[in-house]
Amino acid sequence: MTISKSMQATEPREKPVIVVKLGGSMIDQLSESFYESFIQLSEHYHCVIVHGGGPAITSLLNDLGIKGEFYDGLRKTTAETLDVVMMTLGGKVSNQVTSSLARHGRHSIGLKGSDGGLIQASLIDEEKLGFVGQVEQVKGNLIKQLLDHEYIPVIAPLARTSEGQLVNVNADAGAAAVANALNAEKLLFVTDVAGIIKQGKIIDRTTPEEIQKMIEDGDIYGGMIPKVTAAISALSDDLQEVLVVSGERSLIEGETIKGTTIYQQRKEEVTK
Numbered sequence: 001m002t003i004s005k006s007m008q009a010t011e012p013r014e015k016p017v018i019v020v021k022l023g024g025s026m027i028d029q030l031s032e033s034f035y036e037s038f039i040q041l042s043e044h045y046h047c048v049i050v051h052g053g054g055p056a057i058t059s060l061l062n063d064l065g066i067k068g069e070f071y072d073g074l075r076k077t078t079a080e081t082l083d084v085v086m087m088t089l090g091g092k093v094s095n096q097v098t099s100s101l102a103r104h105g106r107h108s109i110g111l112k113g114s115d116g117g118l119i120q121a122s123l124i125d126e127e128k129l130g131f132v133g134q135v136e137q138v139k140g141n142l143i144k145q146l147l148d149h150e151y152i153p154v155i156a157p158l159a160r161t162s163e164g165q166l167v168n169v170n171a172d173a174g175a176a177a178v179a180n181a182l183n184a185e186k187l188l189f190v191t192d193v194a195g196i197i198k199q200g201k202i203i204d205r206t207t208p209e210e211i212q213k214m215i216e217d218g219d220i221y222g223g224m225i226p227k228v229t230a231a232i233s234a235l236s237d238d239l240q241e242v243l244v245v246s247g248e249r250s251l252i253e254g255e256t257i258k259g260t261t262i263y264q265q266r267k268e269e270v271t272k
């Protein structure tokens, strides 16, 4: 996928938006060439980061002797767990990302999705999952104001309910909702694999229909399921392609972002 038609854009306001989700699986090991390519990308796009941090949360919960449970990839979040989630995502991991960007000469602002009414959510199933939310609304204006001042927003996937309750949100779903609210042109899922793998090979391009089949056949499993589900939910007229990419190396090769592109096949292409 080419970087952008608007590669030549110089006015900050004219830059399209790209949302980059940093997966917890990779956040400790993002390479120097990854950050360099991200900075390169930020010259052509308004970049917004939404980060995960699942492994860091699990590690601190283990250290504290708190048992974790997952249902369909979502962490059951009791009041005790929520404290750890908030400390880890809103503290350690957020700081890790903003510090790395600062080392590369870029100012960023770490925000929790629960700050300033940025991400509003509703409880999914309090009895089963505790304080876990699904996103209802994202206040894009706050993020746009930061982008207008050339700050990179670094958003932790926390939200609030209409009653003001803090909730834990899956980071892939959070990134998809942020991308939609900002009418982003691209959404990148940065993870520990170079794309979606089928029969040992990275797929170059795929559609929601093919993905559905790969899930049914067991070719896509575990942590890749919430990612592709979020990717499919994010596809729209504005956001026509979502990519799954590796954080181990540069995001860019030539003028192309490397990874698996998920796109919605147009009707005329289907009938061919």
Ligand SMILES: Nc1ncnc2c1ncn2[C@@H]1O[C@H](COP(=O)(O)OP(=O)(O)O)[C@@H](O)[C@H]1O
Binding pocket: 022, 023, 024, 025, 026, 052, 054, 190, 191, 192, 193, 195, 196, 197, 198, 219, 220, 221, 222, 223, 224, 225, 227
């Ligand atoms: N078809 C697939 N292609 C690539 N990775 C897959 C596939 N199916 C499952 N996975 C798994 O998904 C993982 C990435 O998801 P996850 O660990 O949740 O990442 P993150 O923390 O970056 O969100 C990969 O490391 C791999 O083990």
Ligand SMILES: CC(=O)N[C@@H](CCC(=O)OP(=O)(O)O)C(=O)O
Binding pocket: 022, 023, 024, 025, 051, 052, 053, 054, 055, 057, 073, 074, 075, 085, 132, 133, 157, 168, 169, 170, 171, 172
């Ligand atoms: C509700 C829920 O499960 N929230 C996630 C939030 C972090 C996340 O999604 O991080 P990754 O992207 O690294 O998986 C959690 O508690 O692990």
